[in-house]
Amino acid sequence: MKKYILSLAVLSLLYTKTEACAWSDPDYEYFNLFTQSIIKDKSYLPFLHSYSTRFYTDFKASQIPDENIDAWKKFFNNQLNYAETDYLVNKMNINDLNALKKGTPTNQLLIKLGAGFYQKYSEAIDYLIEAKYLEPYMRINYVESPDSFYYGGPQNAKNATQLDYSKTIAALTSLYNAAKNPEIKQRYGYQLVRFNHYTRNYDAAAQAFKTYVEPIRLKGAPYIMALDQLAGAQRGLGMNSDANWNFFQVFKDSRSRKESAFVSMKLSDTASFNNILKRAGTNEEKNMAYFLLGYEDFNNPIPIMEKMFDINPDSEILKLMAVRSINELERSYLPIYYYNNNDNNSAVQTNSNKNSDQSKAETAEEPKKEELSFWQKIVRFFKRLFGIKDKTPEEAKADQSDAELLDNPDRIPVFTKNNYWYDEKTKDFLDDLEKFTNKTKEKSKDEYWQIADAYLKFLKKEYKESTEILNDIQTSNPEYQEQIKRMKVLNDIVSQPKIDAEYEDHLMKDYAEYFVDKPEPKKDSTENNNYDYYGAVPSTKDFLKDVLANRYFLQGEDGKSFLMNNTLSDLQYNPNSNLVKSVEEFYRKPNKTQFEEQIIAKNINSVGNIDAFFAVIYGDRAMRQADFEKAKSYYAKAQSFTGIPRSEWNYDANKQTPLKYASNVYNGFSNISDLVFGHNVWESYQSSENESMEADDYSSFPFIKPTMNKLELADALIQLKKIGAGKDGKSATANQLIGNLLYNTSILGYYRQLFVMDIDNSNGGKYDFWSTDRSTPYQYYYKNFTNTTFIEPDNFNLAITYYKKALETSANNEQKARVLFQMASAEQGKYYQYEAKNPSKVSYSDPQYSEKSDAYQKNLDQIKNQKYRTYFAMLKTQYAQTETAKSLMGSCSYFSYFMK
Known part of the structure; x- marks a missing residue:
């Protein structure tokens, strides 16, 4: 099972879509639904499962x-x-x-x-006075190696060598001899062993243990502490086998020193374990030795657990081994991220489809038209004849039966090929662990095994069986009771086929504590209050929110699904139309249920005027589709828009506050320059608009103002469109200007931010050439929405259509040359879209990687030149002698290369 530790490092490199440019902590990537820390013996808490640190640390030190x-x-x-x-x-x-x-x-x-x-208690108080005097010095003197790579700094800390050795030994010996109480006497013996150990008098330390500690014949805390020091001295003497054995005894008998004793054992090979196992005389020692082997083993732990079961099925450390295995399984079965695998063109691929990709064509091919079967043609004919329309995807989702919803492979919790941890061995391990747990719960008196069995049934989606087991458990342990309660809630919600109003009322009535936000508890001042870089650890509440978000998604209620994990203002990052429409429908829904009001609608956060916010998104989409009349109707409703909701750091308040836009700055609606109708003189998004853009001749169109808002811009386009219907030079220029605007606001244009709810053109995910064939990249719910960008792709043909009209009606060759170059630029955008939809399928591990990659690139170049260089060719053959073409050769290196 531990093989996943290695894979996680590799997988972190594949998170670029969901965790781009962010550090990741694997212990924050599962929901911790099965609470590891419910084991009764809290001394084993450090040995719970953790990927982030060598030992588990998510507990209060006072628990041990x-x-x-x-x-x-x-x-x-x-x-x-x-x-x-x-x-x-x-x-x-x-x-x-x-x-x-x-x-x-x-x-x-x-x-x-x-x-x-x-x-x-005079002897005890006198001992504590002596111990407190010694304590600041009780550490070994650090001697830095001359070859040490790191500078250790000045060695000012106190250590044992700073005490007078002879006087200290004499004083402790005298106190030992004077003490009457055996326990106090043994504590002085412990001090003698420790002092000799820390002054590196290892032989004297070993002798002190034999002389002053062992004869007392008490095996309590002082003895354990002295034995720990003896083992350290034996390590210094090179008696590694004896040192390991004594550290093993400390590990076995101590509660607070288990972690340090384990580290001190230095069990780096199988021989070290075998030596301990050979010396183990009692069942307890054998059981403990097997635990150490199972804890450090990188293979299936069940064979070791079987041996531990044979010794003592009630063993607490056997439960510890089981809980670690359950935690490993949960990480595999219930990841907090899911990945698409139904779309061969998706930007993120899973392990499961990588191998199959290699068998597909490894060169780019042109898209093929859908071929209908004879039967499909007949069905379509009769549907048209009787006016029967196919259901929209949303209608199809809403009409699903309970059985269809329950059988949907995209329900969660899920262990499928849609997560990176998919592995048939992991599936087999769940079956093996379930068999072991079933067997153990029959032998052990501890209810823990019944709880574990119920949880494994939950992972296997056997919710009814899981709940039946939980209902039969009788326990007074409060931690067990809490785990049982939580698992009953999980089984109830996850097994529900459809979340309707009645079930939402049930959620609020019976499970509100799992959804309603609670105030942050005050931290214990004695515990670690360091800032948590990674934020809150995923919890049961987060899991249930994800489950419900995915239920709504599968039911076609995308707006509710979105708002379970996102805020309304997040729509600005991926304003694709269908989702926006669904969110708006929920926003306007009358008579919301209590769950909808308190849990979902609370994420409708401040975006200024909400109606104006929606209107701008819709208006922008209409503009990208060149439907200027519709855009104007939306923008007319958006005049109270106060700006795209962004935040900035307020140094006075020392916190993030809403961004306040200056009166002359583009805010998502106002302050758009007339250069949006111009053309770029060089490709530089970072330069100012006056450096990158140049105005065309607007003199015949006084309605194009130097600075406009989107309503005025849409009105100007409508007027240009009317003028463009003519057949003269003015109509040619009008169509050219419309084409310019459509290109300049596309993914390739300087003003690409205007119609995608962005405040500037700086690079980002909004400007990716998405390769999905679906209307949305989301196979699951809208979690991490702001990290997975998707905006409906540009239709470069719209700009080309207006440029064609300008070309047909213009009588000016210089103007025609300019228009053809703009058409060629838009055609380049079409090529980029094609390239994104046809990525290379060649695996890096392919021994012929270079040859196949070269062949792939050669094929791409051939397609590019044959199908996406139409207007460059026309410009070269018909207008090469124009001043415009000559000027373009000086400013566009690619055009210059093409002309040559």
Whole structure:
């Protein structure tokens, strides 16, 4: 199973569509629906599953009790609680203890304990005073290698060698001999072992353990701590096998030192494990040894789990192995990202279709027309005869039966070839783990195994069986109860075929806590409050939102699907028409359910005037389709538009605030220069418009103002269109100007931002030549919408149509040359679209990669020259001698190359 660790590094390179230019943390890429930390023995929390760090860290340190504090608490006859004991032992100032010894305590805890506390526990207090004196020095002296790559900095930290060795040993020995209480005596022995270890007197440390610790014959916390130091000294002596064994004992017996003991064992090979296994005398030791082997193993853990089961099916570490395996499966079955694989032209391909791609044609081919069968032709004939219309995709989605919805392969949770983790071995592993869990729940008394079995059924989409198991579980464990409750909710929602108003009422009545936002809890000041670079970890709430978003998507309710994971203002990034229409329909829907109002509609955030916001998107789309009359009707409703909703950093308020547009800056509606009707003098989006663009002759068209808003622009185009219906030179110029505007606002034009809800022409996903044949690139719900750009492609034929009219009616060869060059530029856009739809299918691993790639490129060049150089050829053969053509040769290197 661990093979996925390696694959994740590779997969991160493939996330460019969804996580472009962002760091990614694999522990933020699953929903954690099965809470790992419900294991009862919290000392094993560091060994839960994590990809980000060597040890799991998503828990409070206080969840793992320290056996040393428990030992002191017991020593003081439970007069102090755990927190007070921890404060006394680890945090109280040495001066406070000395004051207690003198009978003049000032610390509030010591005052509360009373004057008799020292008389009763004088040996213990004296020991703590000595321990607190030594503690700042109790670290090994770091000696930097002369070949060290990194500079360690000045070594100012205190270490054990800064104490007088002879005096310290003499003092500790004297205190040891004077102590009457065996536990306190053993603690002084621990200090002797530790001091010798940290001064690198390894032989003396080993001897001190034999002389001062072992004879006491107590195996509590002081013994474990001393054994930890002995193992460190044995490592220093090169006694690696003995060191590993003693660290193993610390790992087995300690609760708070398991992680450090595991690291200290340095189990880097199978032989190290086998040595421990050979020395294991009890079932507990054997079980623990198998756990260590299974934890470090990079293969299927079930054979190791079988051995652990044979020893003790109730073992807590067996549960730990199972929960790690379940977490691995969840990451494979329920990824937070899904990838399209039904579209061979899609920009992102999955592992599952890469191999099949290699068998397809490896050279670009021209698109073929759909060939209808005889039967299809008959069906179409009768449909037309009786006026029967095919259902739209939206109508087809809405008319699906419950069975169709339940059988839809794109439902989630899903383990299909639509995620990068797809692997038949993983599917087999789920079956094997389910068999093991089934067997174990019959033997073990712990309800954990029933919960695990129910969750595995959930992953297999056996929701009814999962719920039946959960209903039969009787437990008083609050963590188990919470997990059971959550899984019942998951089974209910995921198994529901259709989300209608009645079911939405059920969600709000019974499961509101999983959808309603709660205020952020205050963080414990004692815990790590560092800023979380990756944001919130995906949760059950996020998963359920995704499930519902996908249900709405499959049901044809795209607006609701979109707003489950996005805000209204996000539409600006991908304003494709069908989705915008569906979102608007939801916005205007009367009598929304409580769920729709509180959970979905809350994402209709501030975009200024909402009606104007929609009107601008619709008007822009109409402009891209050259439907100027429709565009004007929409823009007339958008005059209260205050700007595309963007944010900027407010340094005074130290936060993001809505962007305030200057009065003379383009804001998505106003301040459009008349240069939009001109032509570019050189290809530079970064240059100012006066450098990149040049005006054509507008003198005959006074309605073209130097600066316009979109309503005025649409009106000017309508007037140009009327004039263009004529047959004179003025009509030729009118058509040329319309063609210019359509080209200049296309993906290739300087003003490409005007009709795609963008504020400038800087590069970005909006200006990709998308290659999907679908009306939308979304196979699933609209999660991460702003990271997956899609805008309906430009129709360059519209600009070419107006240029053709100008060419036909113009009598001026210079004008014709200019028009032909513009037509050639638009034709270049058509070629780019064709190229994007026909990417190379040659695999990098193909031994003939270079030859096949060259053949692919040669074929592309041939198609380009045969089908997408029509107007360049006309310009070359008919108007090469014009001043315009000569000027273009000086400013356009490609045209110059073509002419030569």
